[in-house]
Amino acid sequence: MSVKMEQIGKKFGTFEALKQIDLEVETGEFIAILGPSGCGKTTLLRLLAGFLSPTDGQISIEEEEVGNRKKSVPPEKRNIGMVFQQFALWPHLNVEEHIKFPLEHHRFCSKMSTSEKKKRVEEVLDIVELNLFKKRMPQALSGGQKQRVALARAIAPSPALLLMDEPLSNLDAELRMEMRKEIQALHRLTKATIIYVTHDQGEALAMADRIVVMNKGEIEQVGTPKEIYTKPTSTFVASFVGKANLLKGEWQEDTFRPGLNKALRFNGEAVTKEMKAKGLYPVRPEQFQVLPSDANKEGIPAVITSVQYQGKEIHYTVQAEQGEWTVHTDMFSNFSLGDQIFLTLENSFREKEAYRRPQLVRQS
Amino acid sequence: MSVKMEQIGKKFGTFEALKQIDLEVETGEFIAILGPSGCGKTTLLRLLAGFLSPTDGQISIEEEEVGNRKKSVPPEKRNIGMVFQQFALWPHLNVEEHIKFPLEHHRFCSKMSTSEKKKRVEEVLDIVELNLFKKRMPQALSGGQKQRVALARAIAPSPALLLMDEPLSNLDAELRMEMRKEIQALHRLTKATIIYVTHDQGEALAMADRIVVMNKGEIEQVGTPKEIYTKPTSTFVASFVGKANLLKGEWQEDTFRPGLNKALRFNGEAVTKEMKAKGLYPVRPEQFQVLPSDANKEGIPAVITSVQYQGKEIHYTVQAEQGEWTVHTDMFSNFSLGDQIFLTLENSFREKEAYRRPQLVRQS
Amino acid sequence: ACSGETSGKESGDLSGELNFYTSQPDADAEQLVEAYKEKYPDVDVSIYRSGTEEVISKIQAEKEAGDVQADVLLVADAVTFESLKQQEMLLSYESEEAGAIPANFVDEENMYFGTKVMSTALVVNTENVTDLPTSWNVLTEEAANNNMIMPSPLYSGAAAYNLGVITRDDRFGWDFYENIEANGATITQGNGAVLKGVAAGEADYGMVVDFIVARAEAEGSPVTIVYPEEGVPVITEPIGIMKDAENEDAAKAFVDFVLSEEGQQLAVDIGYTPIREGMDAPEGLKTIDEMDVIEADVKELYKSREEDKGRFNQLFGE
Amino acid sequence: MNTTQPNKRIMPTRALSSMFHSKKLGKILALVAILIIFLVPIYRLVLLSFQQDGQLSLANYTNLLMDPKTWDVLYNTVIMVLGSTLIAVTLGVTLAFLVAYTDIRAKKLMQIFFVLPFIIPSYISTLAWTQFLGANGLYGKMVSALPFSLEPINLYSMAGIIFVLGFSHYPLVYLLSVGVLRKIPRELEQASRVSGASAFNTFKKVTLPLALPGIASGGFLAFLANLDNFGIPAFLGIPAQISVLSTYIYQQVVGFGPTAFERAATLSVLLGVVALLGIFIQWLLLKKSKRIETTVEDKKPRFLLGKKRIWIEVFLWSFFLLSSVVPFVSMGMTSLVSAYGLDFTLENITLKNYQYIFETSAKSERAIFNSLKLAGITTLIGIVLGTAFAYYRVRRPNKTNQFQELAISMPYALPGTVMALSMIFAWMEPIPGFNPGIYGSILILFIAYFTRFFILQVRGSITAVMQVDITMEEAAQVSGSNGYSKWRKILLPLLLPGILSGAFLVFLTALTELTVSSLLWSSNAETIGVVIFSFEQAGYSTYSTAFSSVIIGLIVVGMLLLYFIETYWKRKVGKA
């Protein structure tokens, strides 16, 4: 189902939760909405579902205007499914009944016989791995189990437009990975349009056809995961999605001279023109090379302010003169809080070489 | 505050949510509880808080028995703070009042003057970055904002024991990182004992002094993050925390011969004896080397079944004869669904060399 | 009277509907109507029965709403009728049967007629009082100190009537009520509550309408009625026809029947003192001839009722 | 894209706009219906208060307001209503709390005793109380056994009125709060406990504010019930010469003279103003109340009383003994003696009163049947319309429905007598000159009951709707369900306990209604109340108490039956 939002604005009282949102979604697309807490993701979904009316602009579904300042086609007429961020489970229905409900009522869900419904319920229970819990009431479920019920209810009728508001936030990594796969499979199978809100950029990058990055009620950038990750057009996207540290300095064509150590040169062929215009060089945490202070090598001086063990990696936060940066190293580095270090890039000094050559296989 | 659980069991009706839990927590320790959805994490916290009574065993806090089958010291006498998984915000109080509430009631919170309370509220609002929202009611907050209020309320009175149930699950990566740091700072500052439930092993590895891995109501392993990550004593821990793929094969002392390609040899000095006893060799996703089928090199044959773009990495799911495995490569690999590949390890064939030498700096 | 067709203009057999509003006890009203219907089987009588106050309020409300539904009215006392008369709500009817009724119980303009005699007398709890009093003055004496009950004129029309009559009698006047007040009288809403209070022994003396005492006594309640020597105020449960009565003929026949010997005998059988001269009173009650009746001019009573009540209220108010 | 397909675009717009119009039409119709049913009677009353000698004038008001007696009465009224409402709320909330949250036993059985004070006619409970506390009563005997002397309590006083009113009307608060309390998510209270608040502080700062919808609704109904009650202030106030608005209005109504009615109307308007006060307080409270996450009634105890339990149970049952059993037993005893006032000794005991009621009086049966029919229909229609209105009032609050709620409340606030008279004004000739015969048939009673008791259902339902979070409906809607199926499967199950407590109140009040019926009944349409009233008035206290005992006995048996059916059913379903 195609969706179009034109110049959408939404105010709560005087608070502008959404500003001038323009977005077109094609039938069958998988769109992830990514953005920090409070940026308006849920509000956007609620507008699409028809629970809220925009204070400005209009929303069309399948070329038909369904929402503007004055009118709003009610949710049940929109052929949608939705996973609510806060689950919204019905306390008087058990797991199975939750899944059966949309099968019985969704008006776009083809009429099913009782046995077909039963089969579908079992199918969906399988997907969310809740077969053993089908007779449980919501109060007797764990947080993650509740969330899976909410997911199951939304996908059961295979709606043409599926709105998901952080549907996996309460699940452990393992299960989350499985659910991701299930959602992707579902997407392939039903060709449903999916609009998927998440705070986890890994999820967005992995699953979406396109990602919409939002900030403070506005859209910052729309693009494929690769575009968003590798070609951020704004500092916000660079730091939010790519987790990039933005080094300030001077650009001379494709070469960057960091402000904190003018002797260094970084290759910057792959850096977007927007960054160059701002005099910034984005460095992702794992791109840094960390040298101990006694190494007597040139680099940007910084001090370790936090160390987080991550199994295969260690994440440091370092304080440089320009601000706080994040640095990831493999698990064998061994710096402690307060250590003085120097940061460089692999490609510094090697101006003539390509920024980084594609390699077939990683040699970690 | 020291906590001790002895032979704790908890049944809901006939369902055993917790079985024979033995756990000792030292004063000032930061314990993370990690486990899949529905394994009993929340139940454990609720027992510690005093909302539930164990059906077996006893709980002591500071050597004093606070809960067993028969008696239960009420929560307000336990000097604790808690972040609820489902937030449990009071709909009739605004953000500021939520934070003020424990300051006024917590009996272990030193009596504060009105101005001190005010100051503390501002401080905590700063920590969770909700200054602008202090007069908002919970209904008018986004999911992540609500969660931060729940966090703020729990930490405000600096309780001696802080129970947190997935306190960051609704936050974006950026904010989550900041909150992590704040919680760590708080921990350093107040020397509070923290018991932290999470489904995110990154969080657990980064923050905790010790990690408790649970599964199906039982404790699988307790240990420091390094121990848990590098020396899993059970297949569950290996795969759940380390995300390790467990290759089946034969052990000859420290050398492993994978079942799917008997010609290969893996070095296995670092592998725990429990794994060896089971004839398993754990391989973490990023340890695999992936060779294309035309490379004509020896390895374990597998087929790509899913590709997930992750920015700096690409995550593949592959189907080998022994089951599904997860493989992470850097962003420059370029396999598609259905591709036939061969998997090897860096240390295969090199039996004489150490499994992996510590390196000071990562050369990614 | 909204009730549609009035077919019975001919004097022979009457028909149509007749709305009878009354404050008589239920059973009494029913017996009366049954007896009437035996004579005029085609008249369909509907009874509305409630307290005098409620009946009058209802009629007033009906008037306010534009159409009085009642045809025949029978309520406790003459003053109430006087007020309706003043509001020109009654129909004048010279009943042939009225001749046998003492003239002072028939309205000058034949708008209402007394139908029975109900005196207000003393009620005494026989378990606690052995020495039966003889005078109203017992109420102002030590024996009745904080030990007597009377109905409130503010709530009960009959009590208001008694108040008017007694205060206008030279032997009593307002002094009598002042003394009662000083003696710690308890005021209740109506006669029923007085009887209950005395029967239950909450107080030993009470001022109450006679027939309910006789009835209770007959059933075995520890109470008895005492007619004081000074005489008793009497209410007559008058009957009258509403001006806009739609079924005038049936209404007139009803009045005639109530006043007739047959109708009066019915009252006696139920337990009331008949008003028709020359008939016997039921067991335990005096006939009208045997009673000394304390009386006052109905018109004057009507005019000064609000004033009387006001004075009473002041007297008994805190 | 917008301009290329004009047909496709206009069609739904038109359909939508016509729907919009029909919605508007429905709104207007509802408004008109409420105007007619609830406001016309009051309108006539107000009009009357501005009339003197058929002329429009303010004289009634100036006269009344200049009369110091009026101010006395107003003062008394306000004291009485506030005092008794306070007692009713305190008792109601305390008991609701004990039942909803603690592990006391036999809660289901207690339910029966909770409602008894509300359905025992007030003249009976008043009498029982006065007898109990009177010089020869049980209390007197108990007190005289004490080593020190205690003043006998004089119920014939303002304090007495407040006390008995409070004890008669606490069930309203109890019934509307107990479900609300049960629906408060446990975690909200737990969050308070881990924040260090004691059980008591948690109750004060979290539970109470969250239970506000129920407490305010119940308190408001108790407020109105206290305001319009006539029986208790009449019985206890007349001897003490305390007049309050309801009794004072009655005095005016039964007074003579051309201004009697007008004065009564004017006073009724004043009473309406006092009722407005209650409505505003209620709105203020409800404005503060917030919707909570929707849960089903959680009947598991939240507080284990431990050793204290037995003492609290003893206290509770003594309380029931006093507030429910004593009046009930005293009524039963009266109904068994052969004549009023006789001692309750073996030779005086007889069943003849019951015999009389069942054998000689066909009316009793007819009355029971009529009352059941009236109460049943009123309740059913009330459930549907009351819940619809409540939904609209809570989900789309606006000036119109706020005003409608006010209009709906008024008839319950007016004393029964005034209310009945207003009904006559309004319904005898709803269109001047045309009498459809509603007045004079059983229909008028039905309309009167509906008008008067609709607010009970509305409050019950509003309380219920306020406890259902909008996301419950949103989830239903994205699942494709709206209208019928959403109501049947999602809303009704969640609303049911609240709706039923409202319906329960409507049914019981309508079943035993006395004042309004005694003015509006017509031949062959007598109700239970009318029969009791006429026995009582004729001095047949033994009959009236026998009849009351039968009625209350039937209600109790009915409730017991429900109780057993429920436990039986649960056991059966539980096994299956």
Ligand SMILES: Nc1ncnc2c1ncn2[C@@H]1O[C@H](COP(=O)(O)OP(=O)(O)OP(=O)(O)O)[C@@H](O)[C@H]1O
């Ligand atoms: N009241 C209850 N009645 C019956 N079973 C329950 C009840 N509460 C929890 N359970 C079950 O106990 C198990 C443990 O629940 P718990 O809430 O502790 O899980 P959890 O580890 O917190 O999971 P999650 O990460 O999904 O929140 C779950 O399988 C759950 O379904």
Ligand SMILES: Nc1ncnc2c1ncn2[C@@H]1O[C@H](COP(=O)(O)OP(=O)(O)OP(=O)(O)O)[C@@H](O)[C@H]1O
């Ligand atoms: N009813 C409301 N009244 C006022 N402000 C509101 C209301 N609902 C939401 N907001 C505000 O609008 C902004 C956007 O909220 P929204 O729920 O869309 O955020 P979100 O992007 O979903 O955040 P999260 O990831 O934390 O769930 C927030 O700042 C929130 O405080």
Ligand SMILES: [Fe+3]
């Ligand atoms: Fe009377």
Ligand SMILES: [Mg+2]
């Ligand atoms: Mg959100």
Ligand SMILES: [Mg+2]
């Ligand atoms: Mg949990």
